[in-house]
Amino acid sequence: AIGSAVGLGSIWRFPYAIGDGGGLFLLIYLGAVILFGLPIFMAELAIGKKTRQGPVGAYRAIAGAGNYGKRMGIFQIITSLVIMTFYSLIGGYCIIYVFKSGVLIGAITDMNAAQNLFNDISGSFWLSFWGTFVFLAVSTVVCVVGVKGIEKLNKYLMPMLFLILFVLSINSLTLPGAAKGMQFLFSFNASNFNMHYVLTALGQACFSLSIGIGVLVLFGSYCDDMGIVKSSIIVISADTIVSLMSAVIIFPALFSFTNAGPSVGGLELAFKALPLVFSKMPCGALVAVSFFILLLVAALASAVSLIELPVAYLMDSCGWKRWKASFCIFSIILIGSIPSICSARFLKFIDYTASNWMLLACVLLLCFFLRRYWDKIGISQMIKKETGSPILAGIICFLVKFFVPAVIIVLILSNICNIF
Numbered sequence: 001a002i003g004s005a006v007g008l009g010s011i012w013r014f015p016y017a018i019g020d021g022g023g024l025f026l027l028i029y030l031g032a033v034i035l036f037g038l039p040i041f042m043a044e045l046a047i048g049k050k051t052r053q054g055p056v057g058a059y060r061a062i063a064g065a066g067n068y069g070k071r072m073g074i075f076q077i078i079t080s081l082v083i084m085t086f087y088s089l090i091g092g093y094c095i096i097y098v099f100k101s102g103v104l105i106g107a108i109t110d111m112n113a114a115q116n117l118f119n120d121i122s123g124s125f126w127l128s129f130w131g132t133f134v135f136l137a138v139s140t141v142v143c144v145v146g147v148k149g150i151e152k153l154n155k156y157l158m159p160m161l162f163l164i165l166f167v168l169s170i171n172s173l174t175l176p177g178a179a180k181g182m183q184f185l186f187s188f189n190a191s192n193f194n195m196h197y198v199l200t201a202l203g204q205a206c207f208s209l210s211i212g213i214g215v216l217v218l219f220g221s222y223c224d225d226m227g228i229v230k231s232s233i234i235v236i237s238a239d240t241i242v243s244l245m246s247a248v249i250i251f252p253a254l255f256s257f258t259n260a261g262p263s264v265g266g267l268e269l270a271f272k273a274l275p276l277v278f279s280k281m282p283c284g285a286l287v288a289v290s291f292f293i294l295l296l297v298a299a300l301a302s303a304v305s306l307i308e309l310p311v312a313y314l315m316d317s318c319g320w321k322r323w324k325a326s327f328c329i330f331s332i333i334l335i336g337s338i339p340s341i342c343s344a345r346f347l348k349f350i351d352y353t354a355s356n357w358m359l360l361a362c363v364l365l366l367c368f369f370l371r372r373y374w375d376k377i378g379i380s381q382m383i384k385k386e387t388g389s390p391i392l393a394g395i396i397c398f399l400v401k402f403f404v405p406a407v408i409i410v411l412i413l414s415n416i417c418n419i420f
């Protein structure tokens with residue numbers, strides 16, 4: 001589950017989601033993780049633990065052959081496919097950066113040079129296409145031959161990723177002018193509050209924690225000896241620590257190397273700021289190559305968990321063999337990624353739509369499902385049995401049944417009112 005959660009969401013997307021929000025965004029994000037992410041995370045694990053099946057079978061086992069579970073499952077699958085269309089492209093950029101940064105790092109002396117490198121890569125259709133292709137092909141092959149290999153790889157490489165992020169955080173903190181970046185990240189003015197931060201923070205929490213689309217149901221089905229509360233807290237803490245480290249690496253460096261601060265952000269923020277950090281540190285090229293390889297492995301594990309959902313659905317509903325279902329999903333995602341490869345504006349649009357609106361819609365549908373079947377799944381009992389605390393079980397039940405859906409509905413309404 002840590003392999004699925006920790007990926008590009010924490011390292012590429014989190015700093016970009018912070019944007020100009022600084023400490024205020026961070027506070028809203030932490031609130032979203034605890035009040036929104038944690039209860040849904042536990043509930044998804046509980047569905048898997050109860051039914052011992054992946055999402056498709058689990059909803060059927062709980063709700064019978066009824067239509068609601070089926071429709072929800074299909075919407076989750078569509079969301080995972082849409083996410084994969086741009087996730088593969090960003091994964092492809094990581095592959096390209098492994099090769100480019102080894103030789104080019106020394107030449108990235110300022111933000112303009114970093115921007116030019118990114119523009120050269122994203123502006124070249126074929127380079128981006130082949131990056132996307134290779135990333136997606138490797139993810140699909142892992143999905144076909146089984147996840148054991150990548151699981152083992154993750155076990156060793158994930159701690160290395162943590163270590164390298166920790167070293168980079170310390171490096172950023174010692175840069176001249178880093179204090180300004182830390183001040184931006186950890187102080188806030190409540191009068192800057194705006195609903196856009198709430199939407200972005202909730203979407204980022206769903207994306208980063210892999211909640212809403214049923215991936216965790218699958219992990220929950222393997223959740224034997226470790227309880228759902230303990231597992232949730234471990235995975236969510238690991239993911240949040242990685243996200244925070246990524247912000248601590250990028251923002252102080254931005255303030256140190258440019259006068260513009262967070263205004264030079266954008267979707268490519270991490271791809272501009274990180275090479276700049278590497279180029280200004282000792283053994284930069286070596287660190288850069290190692291970093292992008294580790295990030296790539298983390299991204300692959302996340303991608304495999306995203307691909308597994310539609311593949312399992314095709315195998316289950318059409319009776320296809322795994323390789324046939326995987327090849328079909330590979331082709332759909334590759335074709336779907338072409339608009340994002342061609343246009344940075346489309347990439348931004350699809351990322352915004354899928355990560356915020358589609359994932360939140362998935363969570364809302366899941367909440368309605370959970371409201372109906374809460375007792376049948378026995379989530380409160382699981383929490384009580386594990387922690388001995390009926391109060392905690394009551395709080396989680398309240399958050400899932402009332403708080404989370406209410407927040408999403410308010411967000412939808414506030415957006416509709418803004419539009420019209």
Ligand code: PFF
Pocket residue numbers: 004005006007008009010080083206207208209210211213214215299302303305306
């Ligand atoms: N959590 C992953 C990341 O942060 O990169 C992305 C992701 C994986 C989102 C699996 C959703 C999902 F179901």
